[in-house]
Amino acid sequence: MESREEDFLDIGQKWTVKLLPAFSSAACGAFMELLSSSQQEDTVAWLKSVRRKLHQIPETCYEEFETSQLIRDELQKLGVPYKWPFATTGVVTTIGSGKAPVVALRAEMDGLPLDELVDSDFKSMHPGRMHACGHDMHVTMLLGAAKVLKEREEKLQGTVKLLFQPAEEGGGGARRMIEDGALENVEAIFGMHVMPLGPVGSIATKSGAFCAASGRFRAVIEGKGGHAAAPHLTVDPVVATSMVVVGLQQLVSRETNPLESQVVSVTSVHGGKAFNIIPQHVTIQGTYRTFARDGGERLRRRITEVIENQAAVHGCNVTMESVSVPYPALFNDDKMYKHVKAMARLMLGQEHVLDTDPSMAGEDFAFYAQKIPGAMLFIGVGHDDASKNFMLHSPYFNPNEDVLPLGAALHAAIAEVYLQSAYIGVLTEVLNAQ
């Protein structure tokens, strides 16, 4: 399609935003204002300083107290009203007319139990804790959206709720946010996750299956310890555990349709200390992933059966321990996906909006998307220097902060244009025809 000089807005040294001529009306106006607002020098400096403060205080699973306080302090400074606590540490804000329609944007607040190995002057101050999944970036971009949306509150054709939630990493924070009423009156929800292998200025998303259902298991396999030289007087949990681990491999290779994606991984085996002692017990743990419509129910049941029965063959008892909330699979709603794609194409140019494959990672945004239409996208945080790019959950994870104003503007645009509901069909049709 043709574009004119004035259809480009310079939003940084590295990329320009392509504004499609078809939208030289209200939508384009909103985009330009959102982008230039989030690109203001003082806003960019504020976004970076907030992200760095958050990065220094990573907290895990329902312990995000300092993080929650920081968010509330910033919201107060912005004049954005909020309610809390949701799910112990969560915060929910409301911006706009206070009337329907209501659309929600979500960011997770939790870090990971990991020692940071990135050297910087804003390194984690909490030993054994790190923002290695980029949730500090997510919170910052959502605060950025709060700022730019607040500045244009009178233009919003409805209400935007911003959800700052705890415990995405295994704690099912989203489920508890819903139980505490965070989705009240909300008709659609959107979220984004940083993507270290995509450059800043790119996003990736897809319709339908996006993230797998996931769950964890832990089992204590109890035998009878004794002298290694007299195994016949013991019940050896090490051999039983070995057979359990091998038995679990059959669940995917022999019981699952090869055209379906499933994973069962045993990730930890602990038992015994000495060369000459058969231990009393061995503890194993692991995870499973699936896109099955039953949310992994069958797989969960079969994992328990294999562990218990394989152990029983070797004379051992099993205690299955409950370790986390199983997450359902995340399916992006097709209409919401199209909206996200349209917004991103409008903002970044269609060559920077990529299709992605489904991921076997778990994502508790799935709880929201089970209740109301929702869609997630990945947003690139890669550096030009590829040696600086590390995967999520790496102790070297080091996202590119240049994305912050862009993520804030994209969040805001997704919400604001959603509320101008008349645009949704038009945008989708026209952009998908490009």
Ligand SMILES: [Zn+2]
């Ligand atoms: Zn993560």
Ligand SMILES: [Zn+2]
């Ligand atoms: Zn994450």
